[in-house]
Every structure is written in C-alpha cells, then in structure tokens.
Amino acid sequence: MNRREAIKTMGLTLAAVVTAGFAPKTYAAILKDRAKKKKRIVFYFTATGNSLFVARQLTDTPLSIPQELKKSGLTYEADEIGFVFPDYAASAPMIVREFLEKAQLKASYMFSVITFGNASVNVAKWWDDYAKEHGVSFHYIKPLLMVDNYLPVFDMNEQKKMDKHTDENLAAIISDIAAKKSYVEPSDMGFFNEEMLRGMQDQHFSMTADRLLELKEGRCIQCMTCEKVCPHKNFSFADEAVAFQGKCEYCLACVHNCPQKALTLRPAREGWPGERNPEARYRHPHVTLTDIVNSNRQ
Numbered sequence: 001m002n003r004r005e006a007i008k009t010m011g012l013t014l015a016a017v018v019t020a021g022f023a024p025k026t027y028a029a030i031l032k033d034r035a036k037k038k039k040r041i042v043f044y045f046t047a048t049g050n051s052l053f054v055a056r057q058l059t060d061t062p063l064s065i066p067q068e069l070k071k072s073g074l075t076y077e078a079d080e081i082g083f084v085f086p087d088y089a090a091s092a093p094m095i096v097r098e099f100l101e102k103a104q105l106k107a108s109y110m111f112s113v114i115t116f117g118n119a120s121v122n123v124a125k126w127w128d129d130y131a132k133e134h135g136v137s138f139h140y141i142k143p144l145l146m147v148d149n150y151l152p153v154f155d156m157n158e159q160k161k162m163d164k165h166t167d168e169n170l171a172a173i174i175s176d177i178a179a180k181k182s183y184v185e186p187s188d189m190g191f192f193n194e195e196m197l198r199g200m201q202d203q204h205f206s207m208t209a210d211r212l213l214e215l216k217e218g219r220c221i222q223c224m225t226c227e228k229v230c231p232h233k234n235f236s237f238a239d240e241a242v243a244f245q246g247k248c249e250y251c252l253a254c255v256h257n258c259p260q261k262a263l264t265l266r267p268a269r270e271g272w273p274g275e276r277n278p279e280a281r282y283r284h285p286h287v288t289l290t291d292i293v294n295s296n297r298q
C-alpha cells in the first residue's frame with residue numbers, strides 16, 4: 001500500500017468510527033471494561049418451577065443446587081451471589097441447607113428470594129439466622145408470594161386462578177437487588193407460635209416417600225419422569241414397577257410433574273390430611289418438564 005492509499009484507508013476507518021458514534025477501544029480498555037462488568041451467580045432449587053422462573057429473572061444462567069452438589073470443590077466468588085428456593089414449613093429445603101453448609105461463597109453482596117404460597121411467617125429471619133450460624137451473611141432476604149404447590153392443603157386449579165401480584169412484587173425485588181438494598185423481611189407470625197412451627201417442621205423434615213406417596217392403580221406407564229425430577233434419585237424400576245424408598249425432600253416434584261397423574265399423596269388418615277385435589281397439578285407456565293429434569297436429575 002502506498003502513502004496515498006494508506007491515508008485513504010485511515011480516513012475511511014475514521015469516518016466509519018465517527019458515523020458509528022464511538023471511538024475505537026484498545027484491547028486493554030476492553031479487558032478493563034470486562035473486568036468492571038458485575039458478575040452475579042444465582043443458585044436455585046425448584047420442584048414446580050416458581051423458583052427457577054424467579055432465578056431466571058435475576059441472571060441468564062442460574063445454577064441448580066442439586067447439580068452443583070454433584071461437583072467437588074464448591075468454591076464460588078462473584079460480585080453478587082443469590083439464592084432462590086421455596087419456603088418449606090417456614091424454613092429452607094434440606095438440599096438448600098446442605099449446599100449452603102458445603103459451599104465456600106465470596107461476594108460483596110449476598111441476596112435471597114424465597115418463594116412461598118400462603119404464609120411466609122418467619123422464613124426470612126429463619127434463613128438469616130441459619131446462614132449466619134454457617135458463616136454466611138445475607139444483605140437482602142425477601143419472600144415472594146406465588147402459586148402454593150402444597151397439595152395437602154391447596155387445590156392447584158384454585159391456586160392457578162388467584163392473582164397474587166407476583167409480577168409487581170418480583171419487579172420490586174429485581175430493582176431492590178440492582179440497587180444492592182439491605183433488607184431482611186421481618187417476621188409475621190400470624191396465628192403461628194414457635195411450638196406450632198416446630199411441629200410443622202418436624203412433620204415435614206422427617207417425611208419419607210413411602211409414607212407420603214402412593215401409585216394409582218393402572219395409571220403408571222413407567223416413563224420414569226418421577227425418577228428424572230427427583231433431586232434424591234428416590235425412584236427406581238424394580239419387579240416391572242416403579243418403586244420408591246429412602247431420602248425424600250417432600251418437594252412434590254414427582255407428584256406434580258407425573259404426566260399420568262399416577263402419583264398421589266396417600267389418602268387422609270389420622271394426623272395426615274391426604275390431598276385436596278388429586279387431579280390438579282402445577283408447573284410454572286414458563287418452565288418446562290425438561291427444565292425441571294435438567295435442574296434435579298441425579
């Protein structure tokens with residue numbers, strides 16, 4: 001290229017830059033920009049998609065707790081680290097607790113969104129205390145009211161029709177977190193007292209699948225969806241039938257996601273309410289069965 005051609009090329013490049021309205025960046029500046037960009041990690045656990053839907057509004061690539069637990073190391077560092085999970089009996093699912101206990105987390109801003117369906121009671125304070133006991137301090141903990149997937153008490157067809165102002169409340173949470181707000185939702189005990197809560201938690205966290213579940217005669221097509229959505233690999237195929245045993249999260253992923261509605265809660269008996277509507281099941285409308293499988297499969 002002669003001098004005249006070189007000046008022409010430079011001129012064209014400059015014109016292109018001016019037309020595009022920005023100055024060319026050096027490689028070092030691009031790297032500096034990238035380093036400045038905030039890094040946010042969001043961990044989630046879900047059975048019916050509410051918590052996954054929320055986690056996806058907070059980051060493009062949320063990390064499933066049951067999948068992370070399969071890895072070794074569990075050391076995470078970011079500008080912001082968040083947790084999204086369902087409220088179980090005014091506390092956290094066992095698998096979420098296990099992850100919090102095992103993980104090494106380093107971030108200057110830590111937040112949690114706890115999805116719940118009816119009464120959050122003291123779940124934010126409970127999680128705050130629990131995390132602190134395990135060396136983790138959250139700056140922001142907020143429960144978010146969504147569809148209640150607790151089958152012993154609620155009919156999913158009725159739940160789906162209710163307007164719980166989830167979108168507005170979620171928008172407020174997203175902007176709180178963007179502003180790095182410090183806030184832990186105060187307790188609202190309502191008609192609960194400590195003793196009732198403890199009773200509820202004892203019943204919940206001692207649950208086993210064999211006490212909880214039943215297979216409806218003639219419905220199971222052995223697709224093994226129950227096995228695929230179970231975070232504890234509780235289901236297996238034995239003697240030409242689905243079998244379950246062992247550790248149960250009581251998350252109800254197997255029951256809600258069974259395409260045949262073949263899995264049901266055992267019928268009402270003393271001390272056990274059965275379920276409100278065995279023909280009504282729930283999964284968040286923006287979450288697919290494949291999403292739940294990818295989140296929980298062991």
Ligand SMILES: Cc1cc2nc3c(=O)[nH]c(=O)nc-3n(C[C@H](O)[C@H](O)[C@H](O)COP(=O)(O)O)c2cc1C
Nearest residue numbers: 047048049050051086087089090115117118119149
């Ligand atoms: C076993 C169990 C216990 C629950 N306990 C409560 C509770 O104490 N208070 C409440 O408001 N919702 C409770 N829920 C409802 C869930 O927290 C709520 O529907 C949640 O958004 C489900 O999230 P997911 O779709 O991500 O699984 C419970 C649900 C289950 C399955």
